[in-house]
Amino acid sequence: GENVEQHPSTLSVQEGDSAVIKCTYSDSASNYFPWYKQELGKRPQLIIDIRSNVGEKKDQRIAVTLNKTAKHFSLHITETQPEDSAVYFCAALLGTALIFGKGTTLSVSS
């Protein structure tokens, strides 16, 4: 069936380093790709999204890139801080359903 693959499952970085999380999707018709952050014990919340008519989008320290030909998209966090520690989920709109990757646990140590 339609799915979204996400890598890595865990990522540990030092404060100030960059973090990159990558996702691939199966449906070439997908055109909406949001990223969610989930802190421990809390609900997932949208941090950034991108639509298929653009290749890159930035919001302060966060950026997302999209390669529709290769069917993959990535989240880039620069100058990481301890408060960036959380689980990050990519998602893709497959048909009209929002399908999530399995998540990446990011740990930022100071």
Added chain:
Amino acid sequence: DAGVIQSPRHEVTEMGQEVTLRCKPISGHNSLFWYRQTMMRGLELLIYFNNNVPIDDSGMPEDRFSAKMPNASFSTLKIQPSEPRDSAVYFCASSLGPHTEAFFGQGTRLTVV
């Protein structure tokens, strides 16, 4: 708006009992999603509704699971009979429609013993 509201926040039940989870989406949102979150499987889409109509329930694990949306402001997810492997956090989310942000409720942590 108070956001997506789910109840109960926590539910502990014995195997074999019926469990009903409730969700009130954000007013005006046309799409409603039910997800199940576990460590092993991540966020799994169980079912979603568009304008109160179930669009895709292929993610519902088995016949023990059922979901309804009788009106635009209320949805339920029912498990009957419940089993220990159903233990998870169940999230409800709503959005204005495709290509828009999905807002999650706080989730219901279900434990079946």
